[in-house]
Amino acid sequence: MKYNIPKSTYPFIAILILLFLVELFAPRPIDWTQNFNADDKRPFGSYLIMDLMKEELFPNKEIEVQSVPVFNYPREELILPPKNYIYITNSLDMKDWDVDRLIKLAEEGNQIFIAASSISFALADTLGISITPTVLFENLKKTKRIQSFENRKIAYKKTYKFEKAFDMISIDQFHKDSIVVLGRDQEKNIQFVKKKFGKGNVFFSCQPLAFTNYNVLADNNADYIAGAFSYLPNNAVVWDEYYKPTRLLRTSSPIRYLLTHPPLKLGIYLLLICLIFLLIFQGKRQERIVPVVKPLRNTSLDFIQTLGTLYYTRKxxxxxxxxxxxxxxxxxxxxxxxxxxxxxxxxxxxxxxxxxxxxxxxxxxxxxxxxxxxxxxxxxxxxxxxxxxxxxxxx
Structure with a gap:
């Protein structure tokens, strides 16, 4: 069958092919979304952090991933051997009951490590700290931030440069009698602290971007991550995936899954283009053979005859x-x-x-x-x- 393609559709078809080729061969821009997910390989994901913990920081130790709030952790966590609970996110919004459960975990001997640029009022009040932005006019032109540890045993006079991946905040107010300062920046602003609760401790850093894929690969910043985690004992690790910024965007939709993988996304686009071509070339009506419809047979007489034969036979x-x-x-x-x-x-x-x-x-x-x-x-x-x-x- 021959198809007569109108010449007016040629530019439209050419544009579709060009868009397809551009999408196919165009370089992928870097996604700087702050997600902190353990399986995310983007700059601000935590895929390399997980590898670092498994191979070097906590070798031969179980790493458990939790996707529920702290309050929903199994009650057995309070009586099991001590663990390291790690929370890395941009905003740690814990409710009062979550904070109470977290502190109970610390009091039973567990170590809590938190890296967040903002925390809920309940958690800040329990830790006795206040996070303050340091966005001053003299800081607007700065493209890097230097971090260092107070403990000379970890890194004597050693500093770590963080370019792009840092937050302009610091820990301003805290109770000096109960909180130990562990790290500062180049302006002596407090960045990393520790507070004891019962048998355990809560470690808090206001620079969550320091614990991402970007800084694992940048300069010697992986040593800073190792130094921060060196305060934790070599115990099993519980990694949080619930308090992440992209938690509300997660979905099990098949369409979202297809669009997040480039090969599958390209296949979707190719399928849509093929459907458009199908509508163009097969859009006109095609004649079909009209089938012969036989009239319905009157079966009443057959029914009567069958019954009559039945009764005649039985008598x-x-x-x-x-x-x-x-x-x-x-x-x-x-x-x-x-x-x-x-x-x-x-x-x-x-x-x-x-x-x-x-x-x-x-x-x-x-x-x-x-x-x-x-x-x-x-x-x-x-x-x-x-x-x-x-x-x-x-x-």
Whole structure:
């Protein structure tokens, strides 16, 4: 079959092909979304952090991923051997009951490590700290931030440069008697602290971007991550995936899954382009063979013939007589609204115009037929003729 493609559609088709090629070969821009997810390989994901913990920081230790709030952790966590609970996100929004459960974990000997640029009021009040932005006019032109540890055993006079991946904030107010300062920036602003709760500790850093893929690969910043985690014992790790910034955007939608993988996304685009071409080339109406529709067969006669053959073969005259009388009584009931009984004979006679003797004779004959075990063909014909007489002569 030949297709006549209008010349006016040529530019449209060429543009579609060009867009497809551009999408196919165009370089992918870097996605700087702050997600901190353990399986994300983008700059601000935590895929390399997980590898670093498994291979070097906590070797041969189980790393459990939790995707529920702290309050929903199993109650057994309070009596199990101590673990390291790690929370890395841009905003750690914990409710009061979550904070209470977190502190109980620390009091039982667990170590809590938090890296967040903002925290809920309940958590800040419990830790006794205040996070303050340091966005001053003299800091606007700065493209890097220097971090260092207070403990000389970790890194004596060693600094770490963070370019792009840092937040202009610091820990401003805190209780000096209960909080230990662990790290500062180049302006002596406090960045990393520790507070003891019972048998455990809560470590807090206000620079979550320092613990991302970008800084694992940048300069010697991986040593800073190792130094911060060196305060934690070599215990099993519980990694949080619930308090991440992209938690509300996560979905199990198949479409979102397809669009987040470049090969599958390209396949979707190719399918849409093929559908457009199909609409263009197959859009016109095509003639089809009109099928021959046979008229519906009247099966009533076949049904009657089948029943007649059945009764003729069985020769059960009594059954036929009983059924005919049953249909006759239904006919009387529906037409005269009265049952065909002996005490109704007089009233039925007045309504139908038939003699009482004829109706009474039919009623007595039906009673005698029901008492018989076998009815002859002559008896059936006689009974049938009486019923037909009433059908024809009733008013």
């Amino acid at each position: 059960n005259h009594k059954d036929i007589a009983v059924k005919k009388f049953k249909y006759f009584k239904e006919y009387i009931r529906s037409r005269y609204h009265i049952d065909f009984k002996r005490n109704n004979i007089k009233e039925l006679s007045s309504r139908s115009g038939l003699p009482e003797k004829t109706l009474l004779m039919l009623l007595e004959q039906s009673s005698s037929i029901e008492s018989l075990t076998h009815l002859t063909q002559e008896g059936l014909e006689d009974f049938h003729s009486k019923i037909e007489y009433i059908y024809k002569n009733c008013n």
